[in-house]
Amino acid sequence: MPIRITQKDRDNEARVAKKIEKHMNVMVEMTGDLDPYDFILLDINSGEPIALVELKTRYNRDDKYPTVFLEKHKREVLESECDRINADYPDQLTPVFMVQFDNLLKFIELGKDKDFGRAKMKGTKKRGDPLDIDKIYDVPIDDMITICK
Numbered sequence: 001m002p003i004r005i006t007q008k009d010r011d012n013e014a015r016v017a018k019k020i021e022k023h024m025n026v027m028v029e030m031t032g033d034l035d036p037y038d039f040i041l042l043d044i045n046s047g048e049p050i051a052l053v054e055l056k057t058r059y060n061r062d063d064k065y066p067t068v069f070l071e072k073h074k075r076e077v078l079e080s081e082c083d084r085i086n087a088d089y090p091d092q093l094t095p096v097f098m099v100q101f102d103n104l105l106k107f108i109e110l111g112k113d114k115d116f117g118r119a120k121m122k123g124t125k126k127r128g129d130p131l132d133i134d135k136i137y138d139v140p141i142d143d144m145i146t147i148c149k
Contacts, residue, residue: 005033012057013038016100023105023148026050036077041096049085051094052078053107062101067138070097072119075137079110097139098147106144116140 010033017028017039027042029049039053054074078095085093095110108114116137 009057012100013055016055016057016098016105019100019105019148020098036074036081049093051096052082053096053098054078055098055100057100059102061103062099062106062141062144065141067140068099069122069136070116070139072135072137075110079112099141099144104149105147106141107147108139108144 013030017030020026020028020039020041024041025044027044027047029040029042031038031040037052038055039051040049041051041053042048043050054070056068056070058068075095075097078097082093082095096107097110098105098107116139119135119137121133122136
């Protein structure tokens with residue numbers, strides 16, 4: 001699978017990280033381009049990790065569509081990595097999916113109890129790659145919690 005991260009993506013992640021720190025009262029550790037998730041959220045007092053985060057940016061308002069997609073493999077990585085770490089440590093890491101829309105930053109906690117239906121094969125044309133397809137879940141935006149505007 002090709003790596004499709006741009007400087008615009010990195011700059012956007014840095015902007016969103018600042019919002020998260022300000023509005024969620026946590027520290028954000030940004031991960032590298034090859035890491036399977038975008039952020040690690042850290043407790044502001046102890047510095048201990050509390051969540052692994054996958055971030056998407058959508059250049060539309062949160063009310064334009066009923067759902068936003070999350071790649072099946074990204075969900076699986078977040079959940080399995082949290083499960084692996086949680087097996088060895090008493091503090092529980094939470095897998096989190098965040099979306100920066102034009103008007104809001106929203107999130108939803110993931111986990112085995114979240115049922116988004118069957119993953120479906122879908123693709124995008126925005127990158128000009130006809131092979132840019134993946135199994136995805138449609139996550140209901142109404143189920144997400146608003147962090148800030």
